[in-house]
Structures are given as C-alpha cells and as structure tokens.
C-alpha cells in the first residue's frame with residue numbers, strides 16, 4: 001500500500017542534510033516539507049546544495065519546533081548538543097531521527113566524559129544490521145520506534161566489521177581499529193586542519209591514544225554483540241578525499257579458530273543483509289566502490305602467524321555512514337520495507 005510520508009530536514013544546508021535530501025528525493029513514499037538551517041536560514045537551498053536541482057529554489061527557514069511541526073518524520077542533521085531540546089518540543093507521535101550524537105550513548109558517565117554536560121538520555125540505536133548477543137539484530141529494536149539515534153560514521157563501519165566475531169566468540173574482546181576517513185566526515189564548518197593546503201597530499205592520524213569520542217560508542221556496540229565488555233583501541237586517520245571510510249579492524253583469535261570458521265560466521269551473520277556486501281575471498285574493499293551507495297563492503301581473514309582476525313570494511317560515510325542508515329531507520333519506524341528508496345549501487349570510477 002502506498003503512503004505519503006511528509007518529512008522535514010533540520011540542517012538541510014550541511015553535508016548530512018544534503019545527503020538525506022539526495023536519497024529522499026527518490027524515495028517513493030516521501031514528500032519533502034520543511035528545510036531548515038542555522039545562520040544560512042533565508043537563503044536558497046541551491047546555494048548550498050547545487051547538486052539537488054529539484055529543490056534548488058526552496059528557501060531554508062529557521063530551525064524551530066514550529067517549523068518542524070506537522071511532519072510525519074523529522075531528520076535532525078545538526079551539530080551535537082542541538083537535538084535534545086528541539087526533539088522534546090516535537091509531538092511524541094512524530095518519528096525523530098537524530099544524525100547527531102546526543103542520544104547514542106546509554107551510559108550517562110560516558111556522555112559526560114566524551115561530550116560534557118548533561119546527558120539527554122538514549123534512543124534506540126540506528127544500526128539495523130548489528131548482531132546482538134541474544135540472537136536478534138538491532139533492527140528488532142527499531143521497528144515502530146518514534147525516536148532513533150543514528151550512529152557515528154566510524155562506529156557504523158567498524159561495528160559491523162567486528163560484531164560477528166564477537167558474537168560468535170571467535171576473538172578475545174580486545175579490538176584494534178584504524179580507520180581512514182574522507183574530510184566530509186568533519187562537516188562543512190571551517191576547521192584549520194581541514195584547509196585544502198593542510199589536507200591535500202597528506203594523510204594524518206588524529207584523536208590518537210584513545211582520545212576520539214567514537215571509542216565508547218564502538219565499545220557499546222561490540223559489548224551488545226558479544227555480551228561482554230570489549231576493550232577498544234581506535235585511531236582515526238584523515239585522508240585527502242571528500243567521502244569514504246576504510247576501517248582495518250583486528251582482534252586476537254580465540255584458541256582453535258581458523259580462517260574457515262571466521263568466514264563461515266560472517267557469511268551466516270550477513271547472508272540476508274541487503275546492505276552488507278561480503279566480498280569473495282581474496283578481494284578487498286575500496287572506498288571508491290561504495291561512493292553514493294548504501295552498501296558496506298567487507299572482507300575478513302586471519303593472520304595465522306600473528307593469531308589475529310583481520311576485517312576490512314568500507315562505506316560512504318555520508319550514505320551508509322549517515323543518511324542511508326537514517327533512511328533505513330525511517331523505513332523500519334514506519335513499517336515500510338527496510339530497503340525502500342535505497343540502493344547498493346555506487347558511482348565509479
């Protein structure tokens with residue numbers, strides 16, 4: 001049965017907001033309502049998102065509860081800390097999907113340590129494919145939900161790369177993740193380390209030594225998968241490309257585990273997942289193959305000498321890593337088929 005879902009996007013001038021609109025424009029059940037921004041309210045959307053031609057002449061309005069009222073679904077693509085107060089003023093029946101971090105962490109002490117200030121509480125975590133220790137997947141907690149916290153882009157790719165190994169107890173719960181990201185992960189606002197002359201022709205680590213705020217989010221996800229606390233060493237790396245993340249994830253193998261057991265577990269876990277693409281043995285993910293699509297490309301093997309599992313995964317940080325994941329969650333919340341309006345097709349070369 002066809003339904004018309006009226007949606008609003010707060011933060012429509014930003015990278016995440018733009019990607020949401022690119023996907024929602026081809027979603028068969030969606031009608032696009034309010035588009036809001038901060039300082040850029042009053043300007044044309046086409047000035048900020050020239051690729052969204054059908055919406056070019058829409059004018060951005062201020063981000064207020066009144067502007068977002070009377071929509072079936074409100075996407076919040078705002079900087080951290082802006083969602084809670086706004087969401088509290090929206091009707092409880094409205095589906096609110098927050099791309100920011102405000103409601104991702106379940107432990108208030110983690111929120112205080114990594115973000116500071118009062119914790120606004122947690123919402124169902126929007127990573128449908130995440131396998132859980134009790135045999136369910138996270139999508140079971142998202143069906144019909146009126147509030148969803150979309151994951152950070154690094155936790156999306158690295159959680160799905162490692163979760164099957166933890167759930168099947170193929171590794172010890174001590175993981176190491178090194179993930180290379182394109183610059184759009186940092187948003188549009190001006191940051192000195194993201195100036196063209198600083199980024200071009202160079203790859204650099206940041207947030208080194210367990211200092212990145214995605215560390216507790218990843219630990220939370222992997223604990224949910226394995227049913228036991230997981231120690232996480234996470235190092236993000238910035239690369240001179242606009243989109244894409246490649247995460248290399250390793251963990252010590254449990255006794256007796258070999259490559260066949262690892263591959264079988266990953267095949268079983270993701271066999272029916274439309275957006276997790278386990279590559280044929282020997283083929284390794286590239287960010288280029290994921291661009292513009294909602295697929296996570298994954299490969300896994302063992303390093304027999306080092307006795308470690310090695311999983312490598314790639315996503316488009318703005319699609320599967322933000323907006324595509326958010327649309328999956330909207331579909332689940334509304335009872336639509338989860339893949340509606342989404343594609344695994346990338347853009348190449």
Ligand SMILES: NC(=O)C1=CN([C@@H]2O[C@H](COP(=O)(O)OP(=O)(O)OC[C@H]3O[C@@H](n4cnc5c(N)ncnc54)[C@H](OP(=O)(O)O)[C@@H]3O)[C@@H](O)[C@H]2O)C=CC1
Nearest residue numbers: 011013014015016037038039040077078099100185187188
């Ligand atoms: N980029 C990514 O890969 C990912 C982003 N996210 C999350 O999505 C959210 C948006 O990120 P992103 O799009 O990259 O960021 P951008 O900086 O590109 O966009 C931010 C948006 O928020 C608006 N905004 C900023 N301040 C205010 C304010 N005070 N009141 C109302 N609107 C405001 C901006 O409007 P204006 O143009 O008027 O300033 C803009 O539309 C963040 O929480 C981010 O953490 C999550 C996963 C991945």
Ligand SMILES: CC(=O)N[C@@H](CCC(=O)OP(=O)(O)O)C(=O)O
Nearest residue numbers: 100101152153154181182185186
């Ligand atoms: C390259 C880059 O700077 N990436 C961002 C992560 C973006 C992301 O996933 O977002 P949230 O802010 O929603 O958690 C960073 O490291 O802060």
